[in-house]
Amino acid sequence: MTRFSPRPVALLMACLFAGGHGAAHAAPDTPGKTRAPTRLQADRIIGQTDRSTRAEGNVEARQADATLYSDLLTYFPLEDEIEAEGHVILTQPDAEVKGTYMRLKMAAQLGYFDDAIYRITRTLAVSESDKTPTPSLMEPLPALPPRQSVAYGAARRIHFEGENHYRVDEGSYSTCKPEDMDWFAKSREITLDYDLNQGTAKDATVYFMDTPILYAPYLSFPLNNQRKSGFLAPTFSSSTRTGFDLSIPYYWNIAPSYDATISPRAMTKRGMQLGAEVRHTDWHSDGEYQLELMPRDKQFGDRRYAYSLRRQQILGKGFSAYVSWNGVSDDDYFTDLSSRVVETAQRHLPRQFDLYYSRNWWNASLQTLRYQTLNPGGETRIDHPYFLAPRLNFNARVPEWKGLDFQVMGQYTRFTHPEWEQGQRIVFYPQLTFHHIRSGYYIRPKIGLHSTTYRLSRREPGLPDSLTRNLPVFSLDMGMTFERDFRLAGQSWTQTLEPRLYYLGIPHKDQSRFPLFDTGLADFNFAQIFSENRFSGHDRVNNANQLTAALTSRLIDPKTGAERARFMVGQRYYFTSLKIGLPGEELHEDRYSEFLAGLSGQVTRHTYVDMAMEYDFNNATTNRFSLGGRYQPAHGRVVSVAYRYNRDVESTFRYRDALEQIDIAGQWNLSGRWHVVGRYNYAFDNSRLVEGIAGVEYNAGCWVVRLVAQRLETTAGDPNTSTFFQLEFNDFGQIGSNPIQMLRRSIPGYRKINELPSGSLLTDK
Numbered sequence: 001m002t003r004f005s006p007r008p009v010a011l012l013m014a015c016l017f018a019g020g021h022g023a024a025h026a027a028p029d030t031p032g033k034t035r036a037p038t039r040l041q042a043d044r045i046i047g048q049t050d051r052s053t054r055a056e057g058n059v060e061a062r063q064a065d066a067t068l069y070s071d072l073l074t075y076f077p078l079e080d081e082i083e084a085e086g087h088v089i090l091t092q093p094d095a096e097v098k099g100t101y102m103r104l105k106m107a108a109q110l111g112y113f114d115d116a117i118y119r120i121t122r123t124l125a126v127s128e129s130d131k132t133p134t135p136s137l138m139e140p141l142p143a144l145p146p147r148q149s150v151a152y153g154a155a156r157r158i159h160f161e162g163e164n165h166y167r168v169d170e171g172s173y174s175t176c177k178p179e180d181m182d183w184f185a186k187s188r189e190i191t192l193d194y195d196l197n198q199g200t201a202k203d204a205t206v207y208f209m210d211t212p213i214l215y216a217p218y219l220s221f222p223l224n225n226q227r228k229s230g231f232l233a234p235t236f237s238s239s240t241r242t243g244f245d246l247s248i249p250y251y252w253n254i255a256p257s258y259d260a261t262i263s264p265r266a267m268t269k270r271g272m273q274l275g276a277e278v279r280h281t282d283w284h285s286d287g288e289y290q291l292e293l294m295p296r297d298k299q300f301g302d303r304r305y306a307y308s309l310r311r312q313q314i315l316g317k318g319f320s321a322y323v324s325w326n327g328v329s330d331d332d333y334f335t336d337l338s339s340r341v342v343e344t345a346q347r348h349l350p351r352q353f354d355l356y357y358s359r360n361w362w363n364a365s366l367q368t369l370r371y372q373t374l375n376p377g378g379e380t381r382i383d384h385p386y387f388l389a390p391r392l393n394f395n396a397r398v399p400e401w402k403g404l405d406f407q408v409m410g411q412y413t414r415f416t417h418p419e420w421e422q423g424q425r426i427v428f429y430p431q432l433t434f435h436h437i438r439s440g441y442y443i444r445p446k447i448g449l450h451s452t453t454y455r456l457s458r459r460e461p462g463l464p465d466s467l468t469r470n471l472p473v474f475s476l477d478m479g480m481t482f483e484r485d486f487r488l489a490g491q492s493w494t495q496t497l498e499p500r501l502y503y504l505g506i507p508h509k510d511q512s513r514f515p516l517f518d519t520g521l522a523d524f525n526f527a528q529i530f531s532e533n534r535f536s537g538h539d540r541v542n543n544a545n546q547l548t549a550a551l552t553s554r555l556i557d558p559k560t561g562a563e564r565a566r567f568m569v570g571q572r573y574y575f576t577s578l579k580i581g582l583p584g585e586e587l588h589e590d591r592y593s594e595f596l597a598g599l600s601g602q603v604t605r606h607t608y609v610d611m612a613m614e615y616d617f618n619n620a621t622t623n624r625f626s627l628g629g630r631y632q633p634a635h636g637r638v639v640s641v642a643y644r645y646n647r648d649v650e651s652t653f654r655y656r657d658a659l660e661q662i663d664i665a666g667q668w669n670l671s672g673r674w675h676v677v678g679r680y681n682y683a684f685d686n687s688r689l690v691e692g693i694a695g696v697e698y699n700a701g702c703w704v705v706r707l708v709a710q711r712l713e714t715t716a717g718d719p720n721t722s723t724f725f726q727l728e729f730n731d732f733g734q735i736g737s738n739p740i741q742m743l744r745r746s747i748p749g750y751r752k753i754n755e756l757p758s759g760s761l762l763t764d765k
Helices: 333-337 740-746
Strands: 002-004 012-016 038-042 044-048 052-063 066-076 081-092 095-105 110-124 147-161 165-173 183-193 198-208 211-222 235-239 243-247 250-255 258-267 271-281 285-294 304-316 319-328 348-358 362-373 387-401 404-416 422-434 436-438 441-457 466-480 482-488 491-506 544-556 563-574 595-604 607-616 621-634 637-646 649-651 654-656 659-671 674-683 688-699 703-712 720-729 733-736
Touching: 038 044, 038 066, 081 110, 095 147, 110 165, 147 183, 211 733, 235 733, 304 333, 319 362, 688 740, 703 740
Parallel strands: none
Antiparallel strands: 002 044, 012 038, 038 052, 044 052, 052 066, 066 081, 081 095, 095 110, 110 147, 147 165, 165 183, 183 198, 198 211, 235 243, 235 720, 243 258, 250 258, 258 271, 271 285, 285 304, 304 319, 319 348, 348 362, 362 387, 387 404, 404 422, 422 441, 436 441, 441 466, 466 491, 482 491, 491 544, 544 563, 563 595, 595 607, 607 621, 621 637, 637 659, 649 654, 659 674, 674 688, 688 703, 703 720, 720 733
């Protein structure tokens, strides 16, 4: 036995290795793994070679990146095991445990602490769903740093069961700091698996403000808000159509590429509903399947259901497929049972199947498409669109050769309808383009032949059953780019000036006897004024002898190449008047089209504006105008304002009165931990609130509470009002109804306030 006597002031240091021979070797319980040496420092050290070393007074032991402090320590080098007593503190980069007694194999992380207090830290990456999108020309906000998840607790005994694995006996778990333990889970046994990022608790009670709010004989929870099988926190809300609405979803993490959510739902005004959603994604396929079933709606008086199937599949050897099949039991399903604008506004539910084939220079597809048409309220007639049964597409492009580019488009479609005329349409359109591109300018002449053939049935008396249309198409696209450098407000900028001319020539052919299967008037904008046809679809091809002139100017940061602002104007000149139109459309004889102007860019570092206008000089009227702005100085602080005006709203060849709306939305930090959220979308044309949202959020650091009210206008004319209340415990779970998806959808730039960096102005008291 070797004895070391203490010195009056200095501490003694000894480097102890397994076996005591001055070199580390593999530990018995970790074959093949080199063990780091253990360094021991204390007031008094007594050792026996290869058997044990005892340290007393101000003990400090280090191995790799772990440090242990205690009053008394015994080290067993052959087992690499430490026994510590007194005030025992173990610190590691991602954990700290304090207790009265410890027995631990340091390298293997096997052992236990008695009367322990623990802290476990993990760094979490920002998820894709929490990343804030910004307008394309706006300087993005700095990326949020990775977030830390910190767990605190106390235990009669905490077991170390290998790296990243802990088991807590008769203890607690929380993400609140010990001095502010607002919520915690108390359990007979808690397991923490940081490899799978999941935790479980047996005989668990959740306390909030020292008041028990939830008991469960078995509780499963994620350690980082990632996927984990188990019951999710109950969600509840209240609305005028459903009454009190309670759902207790169960999430099943089937495999890395598969998961499912089963959601029993109870509504006081409607009854019971069962919902299920299955998702999967891998290298070759992506799918989502949803089903909602209500055996009997107490107000509707019958069974109600909704289903949705969407799947993309790569079949191999150039083949792929897509299917989207949707349906509901009745016209008012979404109006009665959904609080989402996108669902309540649906009128045609697609039932579609596509098969694709692609090669290097050509591709083909087969498509069938039908719809279930909804008429909520039954007040107005909703026309059924034509079904595609089927549609065959063929596209080919020969790569550019000596400036020449050859393309061909072919399409066969069989249109069916329960009431209207129907038939077959064949479109064949070969095109040849010559590209002459030089530094500073380009010239692209193009020629093509648009050929269309119809075979029709159920026509009105006197109309032919067979029709053919062959129209030559010629266009000439020319443009130039000028640049200049200048300084503004002490900063260097590059400004471009890009004039563009586009001539289009298509002869006139009477098409008044041609059917209208899938054709409408295309939106008039900067993209459309450089297109060949002012109609969508192939049932109408406009006559043209026209010239489009446009001018674009961009403001570019020469240091980064980022575009900060863009200004555009454009107008079309008609050498001959338009002669092809849709039923009910008034063709004007003016020589000029409406004047288009657009401006978008970053006004200041945190402010983005976007403006678009369509002005009719011939009648001195503004047909369309939109102006929007967004101010976002930081994550969690954003205000957006938009105004939209449209004099004539076209829908399926019919016009209604002007649309005029204002939309204000935002999220803002009031003071300290309080935030407000809201949206005000008001339609002046019919004096109604389309959607209104008002809410408050409170961030306590380790928990968040949200109270949000939503008023949503429905097509049936009866607005639906919903209330959301959510209490969220960070990295543990939520109680109440979840408004996050609704807020992200309705408020541009919205962020969860408990995802913001700690210590920022937005989260400090």
